[in-house]
Amino acid sequence: MAIATMTTPLPISFFPFLLLIPAICFTICDANSNLLCIPSEREALLKFKNHLIDPSNRLSSWVEGGDCCKWIGVVCHNLTGHVHQLHLAAPLSPYEQSALGGKINPSLLELNHLSTLDLSNNNFSSIHIPKFFGLLESLTYLNLSRAQFQGAIPHNLGNLSKLQYLDLRGNDLKSKSLHWVSGLSSLQYLDLSYANLSKATDWLQVTFKHPSLLELHLSACVLEDDPYLISVNSSKSLAVLDLSWNSLSSVPKSMFSLHGLVSIDLIFNSLDGPIPDYFGNISFLEVLDLHQNSLNSSIPNSLYSLNHLRFLHLSSNKIKQDISEILQSLSRCCLGSLESLNMADNQLSGHLTYQLGQFKNLSYLSLAQNNISGPIPSSIGELSSLKYFDVSENQLNGTFPLCFGQLESLVTLDFGYNLLEGVVIETHFSKLTRLTTLKASHNRLRFEPNSSWIPPFQCQIIELGHWHLGSKFPLWLKFQKELSSLDISHVGISDVMPTWFVNLPT
Numbered sequence: 001m002a003i004a005t006m007t008t009p010l011p012i013s014f015f016p017f018l019l020l021i022p023a024i025c026f027t028i029c030d031a032n033s034n035l036l037c038i039p040s041e042r043e044a045l046l047k048f049k050n051h052l053i054d055p056s057n058r059l060s061s062w063v064e065g066g067d068c069c070k071w072i073g074v075v076c077h078n079l080t081g082h083v084h085q086l087h088l089a090a091p092l093s094p095y096e097q098s099a100l101g102g103k104i105n106p107s108l109l110e111l112n113h114l115s116t117l118d119l120s121n122n123n124f125s126s127i128h129i130p131k132f133f134g135l136l137e138s139l140t141y142l143n144l145s146r147a148q149f150q151g152a153i154p155h156n157l158g159n160l161s162k163l164q165y166l167d168l169r170g171n172d173l174k175s176k177s178l179h180w181v182s183g184l185s186s187l188q189y190l191d192l193s194y195a196n197l198s199k200a201t202d203w204l205q206v207t208f209k210h211p212s213l214l215e216l217h218l219s220a221c222v223l224e225d226d227p228y229l230i231s232v233n234s235s236k237s238l239a240v241l242d243l244s245w246n247s248l249s250s251v252p253k254s255m256f257s258l259h260g261l262v263s264i265d266l267i268f269n270s271l272d273g274p275i276p277d278y279f280g281n282i283s284f285l286e287v288l289d290l291h292q293n294s295l296n297s298s299i300p301n302s303l304y305s306l307n308h309l310r311f312l313h314l315s316s317n318k319i320k321q322d323i324s325e326i327l328q329s330l331s332r333c334c335l336g337s338l339e340s341l342n343m344a345d346n347q348l349s350g351h352l353t354y355q356l357g358q359f360k361n362l363s364y365l366s367l368a369q370n371n372i373s374g375p376i377p378s379s380i381g382e383l384s385s386l387k388y389f390d391v392s393e394n395q396l397n398g399t400f401p402l403c404f405g406q407l408e409s410l411v412t413l414d415f416g417y418n419l420l421e422g423v424v425i426e427t428h429f430s431k432l433t434r435l436t437t438l439k440a441s442h443n444r445l446r447f448e449p450n451s452s453w454i455p456p457f458q459c460q461i462i463e464l465g466h467w468h469l470g471s472k473f474p475l476w477l478k479f480q481k482e483l484s485s486l487d488i489s490h491v492g493i494s495d496v497m498p499t500w501f502v503n504l505p506t
């Protein structure tokens with residue numbers, strides 16, 4: 001950085017004196033020619049450091065007289081030398097006591113150009129978020145997540161009109177009102193997860209009509225149903241909405257007029273009754289996660305108009321429907337787009353149909369813990385992106401389809417606790433080179449591969465309890481070098497335990 005050449009241009013009449021400059025520079029400028037740091041800002045940083053507790057001496061480079069622009073965590077503007085960013089997040093290593101603590105000195109206000117302040121993952125266990133943060137008016141990014149701050153969120157933060165990112169996730173905070181958030185007129189990203197907002201009954205009015213907000217996370221904020229049912233002039237910008245782990249018993253109606261929404265997370269609430277029809281109004285929805293609620297009856301038809309849907313998780317509810325009907329309907333809206341479907345732990349019945357094989361982008365499928373019967377359709381062999389397949393704890397019967405062996409991407413295969421019968425042969429696994437989890441206990445299957453068979457996979461988990469594996473210890477297990485869990489109980493082995501078996505890594 002050629003800062004030394006950037007000195008103020010001298011008037012021409014000073015020309016003779018120019019000859020002197022190289023001489024002076026030799027002694028002064030040279031030592032400092034790369035020194036970008038502004039002395040008053042260096043002093044401010046040192047004062048800030050002096051009030052911190054730094055048990056692992058992370059700030060050891062912060063010393064008197066040094067170039068503060070080279071200190072760890074400090075980023076200066078490369079021309080002006082002003083401190084622009086402070087990256088002081090503690091590394092998340094359980095073995096390292098590297099969290100900063102103590103007090104936060106208002107000397108930070110000297111840093112007039114500070115735009116990024118990251119103090120995440122530290123341990124300011126005894127203090128509140130300082131009110132004076134509301135005076136750091138150049139801030140565009142403030143990250144205080146998981147830093148053990150306590151108490152009320154200072155409303156002064158609402159003065160930060162340039163702030164785009166505010167992350168206060170995972171502290172022990174509370175707020176009686178979110179009115180201050182409307183002052184953050186440039187805000188795009190807000191995360192107040194784990195703050196107690198039970199008294200902030202205006203949370204919805206403020207956040208749903210914020211004109212620039214793109215992403216809102218209010219997970220585990222003790223939110224209850226909106227008592228006012230007020231219709232707001234809804235945000236058109238809000239794209240990502242996370243209201244998981246709250247106490248909502250119904251979906252706030254004004255959510256359905258947030259037409260920009262792409263992702264909705266409402267897991268672990270108390271939603272009951274049928275799934276609201278109105279989700280169909282949010283035309284560009286890609287992600288809908290309603291896991292762990294008490295939603296009942298069947299999926300409303302309006303949901304099948306969402307033809308951008310990639311991710312549909314309705315697991316752990318009380319949905320009562322025929323799975324073939326769901327697959328039929330989903331095939332009309334989302335055949336190409338659907339990547340993840342989780343309907344585990346509901347009350348689904350009926351049979352799987354050939355349509356399942358047509359969701360070409362499907363990589364995650366769980367239908368576990370339902371009451372689905374009939375065979376596993378062989379069309380599943382066409383799901384070339386499938387990584388995770390779980391149909392455990394159903395009533396599936398018939399034989400295990402051979403074309404399963406084609407699923408080259410498969411990592412997890414679980415069809416345990418069903419009623420499949422017949423003979424499994426090596427070809428059933430022929431291309432499953434990425435498989436790490438094979439759970440299939442409690443089926444009536446027989447598997448006695450050629451004694452020279454070497455599995456194409458290295459599994460960590462193999463569960464084949466109650467299969468018929470022959471009377472000898474299955475030799476192919478010898479090649480499973482990564483096993484951490486193995487269930488081959490009740491499989492008919494009556495053999496002396498071979499040494500290679502004792503040496504398995506489980």
Ligand SMILES: *[C@@H]1O[C@H](CO)[C@@H](O)[C@H](O)[C@H]1NC(C)=O
Nearest residue numbers: 001002003076077078079080
């Ligand atoms: C200063 O940084 C900007 C980008 O932030 C870069 O484009 C520019 O080249 C840098 N200037 C110098 C002198 O390093």
Ligand SMILES: *[C@@H]1O[C@H](CO)[C@@H](O)[C@H](O)[C@H]1NC(C)=O
Nearest residue numbers: 099101122123124125126148
């Ligand atoms: C934070 O510091 C306090 C006291 O200094 C201590 O009791 C607490 O265990 C620390 N918390 C973590 C997560 O390190």
Ligand SMILES: *[C@@H]1O[C@H](CO)[C@@H](O)[C@H](O)[C@H]1NC(C)=O
Nearest residue numbers: 089120121143145165167189
């Ligand atoms: C805040 O910091 C945490 C931990 O350092 C990080 O995971 C998170 O993504 C950051 N938040 C934003 C909005 O960048």
Ligand SMILES: *[C@@H]1O[C@H](CO)[C@@H](O)[C@H](O)[C@H]1NC(C)=O
Nearest residue numbers: 134154155156157158159180
């Ligand atoms: C900052 O916010 C507080 C509380 O919201 C308010 O009382 C104060 O007037 C604001 N200060 C400025 C300079 O806007």
Ligand SMILES: *[C@@H]1O[C@H](CO)[C@@H](O)[C@H](O)[C@H]1NC(C)=O
Nearest residue numbers: 174195196197198199221222
């Ligand atoms: C949240 O705060 C309210 C009072 O403001 C309190 O009654 C409640 O116990 C708190 N809830 C949690 C989970 O901390």
Ligand SMILES: *[C@@H]1O[C@H](CO)[C@@H](O)[C@H](O)[C@H]1NC(C)=O
Nearest residue numbers: 205209229230231232233234
């Ligand atoms: C919505 O905006 C219109 C005009 O911009 C205004 O007249 C109306 O009062 C607003 N409604 C609400 C509920 O804020």
Ligand SMILES: *[C@@H]1O[C@H](CO)[C@@H](O)[C@H](O)[C@H]1NC(C)=O
Nearest residue numbers: 253254255256257278280281
């Ligand atoms: C959903 O869309 C329909 C048709 O456009 C409309 O009549 C209805 O009011 C909308 N519902 C909500 C809750 O926005």
Ligand SMILES: *[C@@H]1O[C@H](CO)[C@@H](O)[C@H](O)[C@H]1NC(C)=O
Nearest residue numbers: 272273274294295296297320
């Ligand atoms: C669904 O749940 C609601 C509320 O708990 C209940 O009133 C209704 O009878 C349930 N419907 C069905 C079909 O189970």
Ligand SMILES: *[C@@H]1O[C@H](CO)[C@@H](O)[C@H](O)[C@H]1NC(C)=O
Nearest residue numbers: 310335336337338339360361
């Ligand atoms: C399938 O998924 C890929 C990424 O996984 C995506 O790029 C592509 O657009 C998806 N196809 C459709 C039809 O949505």
Ligand SMILES: *[C@@H]1O[C@H](CO)[C@@H](O)[C@H](O)[C@H]1NC(C)=O
Nearest residue numbers: 347349350370371372373395
């Ligand atoms: C499961 O489905 C069978 C018919 O396939 C039915 O007889 C049985 O009652 C169902 N069980 C439950 C728990 O719904």
Ligand SMILES: *[C@@H]1O[C@H](CO)[C@@H](O)[C@H](O)[C@H]1NC(C)=O
Nearest residue numbers: 373374375395396397398399
């Ligand atoms: C599967 O079970 C049903 C009754 O639940 C029975 O009618 C059918 O024959 C069985 N299919 C096979 C292949 O065992």
Ligand SMILES: *[C@@H]1O[C@H](CO)[C@@H](O)[C@H](O)[C@H]1NC(C)=O
Nearest residue numbers: 426448449450451452453454
């Ligand atoms: C077992 O596999 C080997 C090598 O692939 C083959 O030569 C042999 O015939 C097979 N034995 C049986 C019983 O299939």
